[in-house]
Amino acid sequence: MEYTFTKEERDSIEAICAKYPERMAATLPILWFAQDKFGHVDPDVQKLVAEVLGMPEAHVHGVASFYTQYYKKPMGKYVLDVCTCLSCHISGGYDMLHHLENKLGIKEGETTPDGMFSIQSVECLGACGYAPMMQITNDVFVNHLTPEKCDKVIDSLRAGKLPEFEAITMPQHDKEVS
Amino acid sequence: MAEIFIDNIRYEYEGNAKVLQFALDQGLEIPFFCYHPSMSIPANCRQCLVEVGMPVFNRETNSYDLDDKGERVIRFFPKLMTSCSLDAADGMVVKTHVTSELVRRAQKDTLEFILVNHPLDCPICDQAGECPLQIQTYKYGPEGSRFEFKKVHKPKRIQLGPRVVLDAERCINCTRCVRFTQEISKTDQLTIISRGDKNYPATAPDRVFDDPYSLNTVDICPVGALTASDFRFRARVWEMNQTPSIDITGGKGTNVDLWVRNNQVLRITPRFNGAVNDHWMPDAARMAYMAFNDHRISRAHLVIDSKPVLTSWTNAYETVFEKVQQVGVKNVAVFGSPHTSIEDNYALDKLFTNLGHSGALFTTHLIEGSGDGFLLTDDQAPNTSGCRVLGLTEIKPNEVSKKIAKADVVVILQDDFVGRGLIAKDDLNGKYTVYLGTNLNDTAHAADLLIPITCVAEHAASYVSVEGRIQRSLPAKETVYSSRATNTEMSVGRLDRFGTSFDNWVNDQNKVDCKPAWEIIADLASRFGFAMDFPTSRALFDHIASEITSLSGISYDKMDAEQGIVISKENVTTTA
């Protein structure tokens, strides 16, 4: 498949490269740039990134395969990363994972046949106090999951609406007066 | 001079030294996998761990603290250190497995870990017999494995490139291959992909590992993860004899080893020479072994009624003598060749000058742009400089046909003029052509008399590289006339020393009926009525060295001892 960048996009890429003293350092940012545009960094996208950076293709491939957030193939429209590590593990993370698996009819690592949802079981996302939780397509966190909340999120996503960002303050602020 | 103590023995060293390389240079043994003297130091295999400590320097007394036995107090580092990356320091105390139980335990543990996911492929793995993992496990590793689970599976027998096969399960992630393509061949074709125990080397997707030096990664891979597809399942290492020689596919003079079993050269690997090719050789040069074994001219052939007919040496010499007498020596075109040795070229030139001829001609074999500034040169021949040193008359490639046109008898030594397109087959019509060569090529097919000569794998002879370095080959392959028992130049291998009468077997059909060109020419000389006899090529070379000033003082022994000698530049005009 043919992937390209427009002139404006190439200019943005050059501006990113300029923030680092060596061009290779822009490998991760440009892989993100490509994934944000194409939804994944499959081999053809990786070749495009290598070309626009002037880096060896093997280098870009090695980097893309090391980091888990880069999708090596097209995923569902929404990727549900359910945390099942430590705090989420002991707070029902696996229960939420299984609930979603049952609801969507797929297992972790798979994508629904209609291409809407992928489920992944992931490591600690840094929201341990708000467990169990999940992340949607490398973007917004949905915290304090219950089976009902999971269902609401699925319905919302089916309607094309991403959940709002949940701002969580420190609990000790709640009882103090500003 | 700084001092370092390794296993209670004191050594002196100068400048910067890494402990592992220093220990290896002293002849000590420390096991390792990922370290390679010609590449960067990754320290990731953790096999070379040693216990290290430094003496305590007391600033007040301005001397080292001593204990009650009068020995220096040594403060050992809290963790074992990898000796490959450890800088030697004055007074450092190092303990290897020889004196440290902790180090012995660490070596065993590392090997146990490496073997956790390493497949038990030894019976089908080409690396067996020359496998550092096998050797080090035997010497330093655990007796069995405590791992009782399914090993991680990865792609097996993948054709990574045209010449290299990858078995990802065997890989121990030393990253030597990746570093080679980054630092030595600079093609950046390999990387490690994935993470943790799922990682293995690969090319970019849909790309092949066609690096012109790709087979060097097979040499340096410490396990059977990267193997040569050409050599796959051909032979076991311990069945072959290994003989040092010189690459003859180009002008660099790359040092190589020829591996022979049943008198066939089965593979060529690089031999270390710090001044020429380091540990490397180009892939193209490895294919030369096929020409040593196949399509050889075996036994002299006379072309009668357009058909080659086997004949005897005596008949061949008689024919040459007759034809030269018939036309007169001035009407003979004589061509030496940069594709063959000092000894062969010298003999040819000497024979004809003694007959009153102006001397042998030669032309260069250059392909512009085929050199890469590393080990490939524009010069396709190994001995161009040698022909110049001998004073053979050099002509341009496009002058060859003119010289042939003027002659009635043409004598060509090991240069395929027809195949190179310098002359057409028909240009030899009406001329009596004698071809002394190794292989049946286009010129051989156009000749009237074929005389078989030894190739580099069958003789000891010297060659001068484009940089003016003279080096010599050793015979690896027997001929009908010379065998391991009788040929003193053949190296004494492991099988000769320790083998039984069942090792070192040779089928007679693998022996080529040929002789060294200089020996043939000496026989010709006696037919012509003068002596040019030498008992060996070594003696012949000593004679040549006494006649040619730039070779004076050089001998086979000296070349062997110094890994080649650069002869004085004034008499050598080099072509890259």
Added chain:
Amino acid sequence: MSIDWKSYKPLLIPQIKGLQNLDVYEQHGGYGALKKVLAEKSGAWTTDNVINEVKNSGLRGRGGAGFNTGLKWSFMPKPDGGPRYIAANGDESEPGTFKDRQIFEYNPHLFIEGSIIAAYAMSVETVYVYIRGEYRSWINFMRKAVDDAYKKGYLGKNILGSGINVDMVVHSGAGAYICGEESSLMESLEGKRGYPRIKPPFPAQRGLWGRPTTINNIESLANVPLIINNGADWYKNIGAPTHPGPILYGISGHVNKPGVYEYPSGMLITDLIYNVAGGIRNGKKLKALIPGGSSTPILRADQIDGIGMDSDSLRTAGSMLGTAGMVIMDEDTDIVDVLWRISHFYHHESCGQCTPCREGTGWLEKILHKINHGDGEMRDLDLLLDLCTQMEGRTVCALADAAAWPVRYTITRFRDEFEARCKNTVYALS
């Protein structure tokens, strides 16, 4: 030793609405420390004086290792005219840790101000803020805050007319716990696979692109303006004497009020669990806790009496402060299952560079999986402990240690629970 925490008012994340906006931050005295320092560059606040103040304050790195921050700063060599760097480590991926994101969201300018002061002190002109890729929302918050700081002239060329230049670049990771290790972070910033480097050389000698570099945790840098504004002596007196200052405690697990809490260091663990976080949920009893992120040794409920959250106190208990990410487990928790999941984490995150970690983390998980599924044998427990010894101290970075310690200490401290799970077959180990 008791800490007066009840009257403590948060300083790192004060309860001020909209503090993440630059004008609100300025209204409350924000960037005052920076202004103070830059105004006295040749007097009270030379670069050496700033470093010494931070050193004397006793501030210890908040990323988990707890090394004196000012001392680390002093390792930077004298400037030679070439580039020097600070990499702010926002890779927060240690399970149980979720504190730095609070700073990004609620008080980013405190961190930015601290970074600029640090850059000034170490003669650095570029600060890279490496934030884990999963924190996309917080990367956006930081990008906005950095933009605002540039617009107001706190970042960029000739800051506040001082002649000092500091650039800040927000850099996103892409999903690798190992990139929180400082040399792996540098490799990742340089655009490569996150393989840790062998040390020596250390970052201050040869860091990013071969140049002198210091790597500090986000929370550590956020403490710097507090030290400059109030002085090292003031700071030394907050919390535990050998590990002073405010700490963002991340309390999660089976408590009634999990979340991030800011209190002085040295808080008693019992205070934090019962008086701050509302006690164990559902009226259950405490069984175990991990005090500072999954790499720190687990403690049983009977091991925490009188133990405070500071390095020395926790060391006496047989654990470490780490990131102060506390994971609380109640009496119904299956410890074997917890340990298996922790080992799965390390197996997933091992970079694969060096042998003991690459193979060891996988092997540990496989054995724990076997035990967790009821097929374990007694000899497996001894094998696990043996493998821990084989991994600790043998690797390029500390991930192997971090993977081995949970295994070692959880089995040691909950031995009977593990033994109850294992069949009592005894074979001779080979």
